[in-house]
Amino acid sequence: MVITTPISEEVIRSLHVGQVVEVSGAVYTGRDSVHRYIFDGGKCPVDMRGSAIYHCGPVVVKENGQWIVKAAGPTTSIREEPYQADVIEKLGLRGVIGKGGMGPKTLAACREFGCVYMHAIGGAAQVLAEVVDRVEDVYFLEKFGSPEAIWHFSVTRFPVVITMDSHGNSLHAGVEDASRARLEELIAGR
Amino acid sequence: MNAKSLQASLLELVRRTSCDLPPDVEQAIQRAWRKEEKETTAKYALDVIRKNIVLARENSRPICQDTGSILFYVDAPQGFDVNAFRQAGDAAVKHATELGYLRQNSVDSLTGKNSGTNLGPGSPTYHFAQWKRASIQVRLMLKGGGCENCGVQYALPYAALAAGRDMAGVEKCILDATYKAQGKGCAPGILGVCIGGDRATGYAHSKEQLLRTLDDKNSDPALAKLEQRVMKAANSLGIGPMGFGGKTTLLGCKIGALNRLPASYFVSVSYMCWAYRRRGALLSSAGKVSRWLYD
Numbered sequence: 001m002v003i004t005t006p007i008s009e010e011v012i013r014s015l016h017v018g019q020v021v022e023v024s025g026a027v028y029t030g031r032d033s034v035h036r037y038i039f040d041g042g043k044c045p046v047d048m049r050g051s052a053i054y055h056c057g058p059v060v061v062k063e064n065g066q067w068i069v070k071a072a073g074p075t076t077s078i079r080e081e082p083y084q085a086d087v088i089e090k091l092g093l094r095g096v097i098g099k100g101g102m103g104p105k106t107l108a109a110c111r112e113f114g115c116v117y118m119h120a121i122g123g124a125a126q127v128l129a130e131v132v133d134r135v136e137d138v139y140f141l142e143k144f145g146s147p148e149a150i151w152h153f154s155v156t157r158f159p160v161v162i163t164m165d166s167h168g169n170s171l172h173a174g175v176e177d178a179s180r181a182r183l184e185e186l187i188a189g190r
Numbered sequence: 191m192n193a194k195s196l197q198a199s200l201l202e203l204v205r206r207t208s209c210d211l212p213p214d215v216e217q218a219i220q221r222a223w224r225k226e227e228k229e230t231t232a233k234y235a236l237d238v239i240r241k242n243i244v245l246a247r248e249n250s251r252p253i254c255q256d257t258g259s260i261l262f263y264v265d266a267p268q269g270f271d272v273n274a275f276r277q278a279g280d281a282a283v284k285h286a287t288e289l290g291y292l293r294q295n296s297v298d299s300l301t302g303k304n305s306g307t308n309l310g311p312g313s314p315t316y317h318f319a320q321w322k323r324a325s326i327q328v329r330l331m332l333k334g335g336g337c338e339n340c341g342v343q344y345a346l347p348y349a350a351l352a353a354g355r356d357m358a359g360v361e362k363c364i365l366d367a368t369y370k371a372q373g374k375g376c377a378p379g380i381l382g383v384c385i386g387g388d389r390a391t392g393y394a395h396s397k398e399q400l401l402r403t404l405d406d407k408n409s410d411p412a413l414a415k416l417e418q419r420v421m422k423a424a425n426s427l428g429i430g431p432m433g434f435g436g437k438t439t440l441l442g443c444k445i446g447a448l449n450r451l452p453a454s455y456f457v458s459v460s461y462m463c464w465a466y467r468r469r470g471a472l473l474s475s476a477g478k479v480s481r482w483l484y485d
Contacts, residue, residue, distance in 0.1 A: 061290040123334075124238045125254045126252075127245060146293075147304070171434065183427060190361060
């Protein structure tokens with residue numbers, strides 16, 4: 001299933017945990033510095049409404065005056081847990097792309113505002129750089145440095161797995177609970 | 191040592207490490223892929239990972255955008271010029287960053303400013319040791335931040351796990367570390383573990399375990415047995431690739447031991463992601479590559 005940004009609330013509400021989808025259109029990178037900045041009341045220099053923020057610090061190099069994305073996999077999302085719910089609301093996001101999953105606060109915001117967590121494959125920087133057609137713009141390059149800047153990417157069929165949906169379900173919570181039960185069994189047996 | 195040749199050799203070492211996963215790791219990923227059930231997200235994750243490994247190699251681009259901490263391990267003969275090596279290493283790292291083999295990845299901890307070159311206090315990191323051979327051995331590990339954040343150090347006895355100062359206690363800690371990491375360290379992961387040492391040497395030695403190949407056997411029978419036990423137990427946790435659930439949570443577990451003080455008993459665990467980037471080379475005294483390691 002391919003979904004194109006800007007994404008409607010109806011489309012987001014139709015998505016469920018465990019689904020593999022592909023995202024096309026505009027996505028914006030943003031990680032630790034950007035989340036903290038927006039959370040602290042900073043103004044976002046670009047309108048991300050209906051789009052997805054991508055927890056990613058890419059390798060981007062300028063060749064012959066053009067930005068070339070050399071590697072662009074996801075970074076660990078949980079660091080943004082204190083800020084994400086607020087950022088989803090403020091920026092009107094429909095998707096958060098990252099890896100490793102997020103916590104209950106973000107899950108609640110997904111439910112309230114109509115957003116999903118899209119898990120990209122961690123470390124798959126080449127597969128994911130390949131679907132970035134071009135860099136449309138970059139913000140905060142000087143202020144935050146290249147990995148922490150907002151890179152506006154145009155992507156075609158960016159592959160993700162929905163691991164937190166807008167109905168309160170989280171694959172991560174399920175796996176964590178099951179593995180904790182197994183860990184307790186193992187520890188008791190030793 | 192010829193500075194120019196050495197720098198060229200180290201640049202190529204960085205490129206290979208960042209872009210070309212070593213064969214023992216790739217084979218372990220293939221085996222994991224075969225084990226996972228069809229039409230699961232675990233298999234899907236490993237499909238993407240396999241494709242990514244091939245693409246990175248073919249295009250000579252970083253396997254992962256987080257090109258990580260740059261850790262050089264150097265064994266060299268008596269009379270070896272450590273400072274000249276550092277200079278060549280720094281220059282190679284700077285050049286590799288300009289070419290996009292490495293991300294601009296070194297940030298001033300106080301100001302938040304990115305040096306843009308990967309050079310700065312502690313970056314890159316060099317570990318030098320003297321050996322009896324005339325050649326120079328350089329091994330390089332690139333370790334990303336996501337997996338580095340999953341490292342844990344336990345002090346035994348550790349009440350929360352009822353872990354005492356024995357092999358069973360050590361095993362409990364290692365399994366707990368695997369559970370705590372979930373998929374966040376980019377599972378399936380590889381653990382480097384040190385039993386003993388102090389807080390600093392324990393972590394350092396745990397990372398050095400990651401210089402071993404996945405298919406080697408621990409020369410200490412007790413540790414070899416523990417490694418096998420951990421692998422079996424950890425892969426029954428069901429965390430799976432990326433934490434999506436599945437059969438492969440760990441690709442390897444390598445354990446070493448250092449002496450400890452009577453009062454201390456640390457278990458230090460370093461988590462390495464599936465993008466287990468480690469390469470090496472033997473260099474002639476002139477700084478030219480005579481043989482690639484881990485090939």
